[in-house]
Structure formats: C-alpha cells, structure tokens
Amino acid sequence: MTPNDEELMMQRVRNDLIDSYDEELEMSLQDSDGDPDADKNENHEQRRYYFRELFRLQAELVKLQDWVVSTGQKIVILFEGRDAAGKGGAIKRITQRLNPRICRVAALPAPNERERTQWYFQRFVSHLPAAGEMVLFDRSWYNRAGVERVMGFCSDEQYEEFFRTVPDFEKMLVRSGIKVIKYWFSISDEEQHLRFLGRIHDPLKQWKLSPMDLESRSRWEAYTKAKEVMLARTNIAEAPWWVVHADDKKKARLNCIHHLLSQMPYLETEHEKVVLPERVRHDDYVRHAVPAEILVPQVY
Structure with a gap:
C-alpha cells in the first residue's frame, strides 16, 4: 500500500x-418535535457543548462497559417516569456506543394471561444480568406501583403485597451481587402536554402515543400521588431512587449519564494493541460475479 x-x-x-x-x-x-426552525433557534454554542459532553460521557460509558466485563459486574438500571418523560431518549444515548450483547435493554410488554397468574416478579427475573452484563429496564416491576395502580389493573391486595415484597426482592438482588440503580424522570404538566402535542402532529412519532398515554393526561394527579407513595415506600438504602429533572431533554440525558458513571468505581481497562493482519491472497482464487437479479437497486 x-x-x-x-x-x-x-x-x-x-x-x-x-x-x-x-x-x-x-x-x-x-427532538425538535416537528419544528423546522428549532435547530436554527437553538444557541449554536449550546449545541456544540451538548454534543461535546455527550461524546465525552459516551467514551466513559465504553470504559465502564470494559470494566463491567473484566470484573464480572452485574448491573441493573431501572428507568421510570411519566409518559414522554424522556426515558427512551436517555436509554438510547447510553446504549448507542455500547455492545448490545453486554449492555441490553429490557422493555417488557403488558403481561399475558399466563404471566398474570405467576409470581409478580417472575417475568422480570429472566432478564436479569449474568456476570459482565448491564441491563437497562425501560419501565420495570414498578408498573404495579404506577400504571397498574392508577388504571385499576391490580387489586388493593396486590398493590400492598407489591410494597411488602419489592424491598426484599431488591435486597436479594443486591446480596446476590447485582448493582441496582433506579431513576425517576420528572417532568412538569406543561412539558408533558407539549411533548404529547409534538407526538400528535409528527407522523414519525405518532406510534409513541398509545391510548394509555392519552388516558394518563386526564389522571395526572392520580399518577402524582402514586409516584409519591412509590418513592416513599421503596427508597431503600440498598437501591435508592434518583430523580432526574427532565423538562430539558438534553440536560436530563447528560445529568443521568454523569450520575450513572459516578455510581460505579470503574477504571480504564488496558487492552493489547490491535494489529490488523494482512489479507492473505491465493493465485487460484476467483471471485464470482453476483447475479444481477438479486442485487438491490441503487436508487440513491
């Protein structure tokens, strides 16, 4: 060469x-929620700062990932919050540069008929990490304390049993060597209203708006009360809650990642220098032409 x-x-x-x-x-x-002038209106230096910090923090997340693998750590991170609070956006930025086989996302659908008859935590257990893995729960077992309570999907007895059981369940996870970190993304009534309007008017985001999301708007105060009870009754020393102010999406992402990194004593893992081997060539090798009928048309 x-x-x-x-x-x-x-x-x-x-x-x-x-x-x-x-x-x-x-x-x-x-993230501009359909406003074509949003990018022009945002301060250019603020944008540069956001991306510079995001890339820096993502580089630290890669170091964290290497440390998790080399030391056999087991990490569980829960993301809870109201609809449109920005949980998915934060999860996306955390996992974007990481190996999905090491850092994976668990976003479980509503339980089916069989799962409703199981021990409540049973369907979550199969998603817990093995050594050298991180699992990010996009909503978690705390559905029972939130949407299930507010929408009447669980009985008063099931609700109270959840609060009796969840501290012991999380303590058991911690005793088994799993680090449990819990985030609540907090947004204002006005901000959720604006984000819902953005989803309604943006055809690329309408899929995010479910009938349950719309119903949650009319039950804002009920969700607030449920959240307050949840935080008060499940904020244990072994797995405390951390509240992320999320009215500003970008600040919320940076603050969440920065805090996440601070929760673990990771060190940079040394790697052997990677050397790309030379391509071995053989005189008798002939590359065959690809049949034209199976080629994807080059429209662009």
Whole structure:
C-alpha cells in the first residue's frame, strides 16, 4: 500500500466517524418535535457543548462497559417516569456506543394471561444480568406501583403485597451481587402536554402515543400521588431512587449519564494493541460475479 493509498483509506475512516456523529445530529433534529426552525433557534454554542459532553460521557460509558466485563459486574438500571418523560431518549444515548450483547435493554410488554397468574416478579427475573452484563429496564416491576395502580389493573391486595415484597426482592438482588440503580424522570404538566402535542402532529412519532398515554393526561394527579407513595415506600438504602429533572431533554440525558458513571468505581481497562493482519491472497482464487437479479437497486 502506497502512502497515498494509506492516506485515502484513513480519510475514509474519518468520514465514517463523521457519519456516526451525524446520527446524533439526526436524533437531535427529531427532538425538535416537528419544528423546522428549532435547530436554527437553538444557541449554536449550546449545541456544540451538548454534543461535546455527550461524546465525552459516551467514551466513559465504553470504559465502564470494559470494566463491567473484566470484573464480572452485574448491573441493573431501572428507568421510570411519566409518559414522554424522556426515558427512551436517555436509554438510547447510553446504549448507542455500547455492545448490545453486554449492555441490553429490557422493555417488557403488558403481561399475558399466563404471566398474570405467576409470581409478580417472575417475568422480570429472566432478564436479569449474568456476570459482565448491564441491563437497562425501560419501565420495570414498578408498573404495579404506577400504571397498574392508577388504571385499576391490580387489586388493593396486590398493590400492598407489591410494597411488602419489592424491598426484599431488591435486597436479594443486591446480596446476590447485582448493582441496582433506579431513576425517576420528572417532568412538569406543561412539558408533558407539549411533548404529547409534538407526538400528535409528527407522523414519525405518532406510534409513541398509545391510548394509555392519552388516558394518563386526564389522571395526572392520580399518577402524582402514586409516584409519591412509590418513592416513599421503596427508597431503600440498598437501591435508592434518583430523580432526574427532565423538562430539558438534553440536560436530563447528560445529568443521568454523569450520575450513572459516578455510581460505579470503574477504571480504564488496558487492552493489547490491535494489529490488523494482512489479507492473505491465493493465485487460484476467483471471485464470482453476483447475479444481477438479486442485487438491490441503487436508487440513491
């Protein structure tokens, strides 16, 4: 390979890196809730600061991931909050640069008929991490203390049994070597209203708006009371709650990631230098042409 060829190759590597950062820009534009002028109106320096900090924190998350693998840590992170509070956006930025086989997301649907007859925590147990894994729950067993309570999907007896059981359940997880971190994303009534309007008017986000979400608007105060009871009765020393102020999505993501990193004494893991081996070539190798009928049309 000539020096010129090597420089061209490295330029392509740099371009690929820029393309990956463009994905962040794309997601940022999606956060504008359908306002085409949102990007123009936002302070340019604030945008630069946000991306600079996000990339820096994501680099630290990669170090955390390496530490989790090398030391055999088991991490569970719960994300709770009202609909449209920004849980999914935070989870997306945490996992974006990580190995999905090491850091995975558990977003369980409503329980089916069989699961409703099981021990309440049973369907969550199969998603718990093994050594060297992190699991992020996009909503969790705390559904019982929130939506199930407010919408009447559980009885008073089941509700009280949940509060009797969940501290022991989480203490048992901690004793088994699982680190449990619980986040509540807190937004105001006005901010949720604006985000719901954004979902209604953005065809790319309408799928996020379920009939249950719409019903939650009319039961705002009931959800508030349920949240207050939940935080008071399940904020244990072994697995305390952490509240993230989330009216500003970007600040919420940065604050959550920064706090998450502070919760674990991770160290940078040393790696052997990676050397790309030379491509082995054989004189008798002939590459066959791909049949035209199975090629994807090059529309772009």
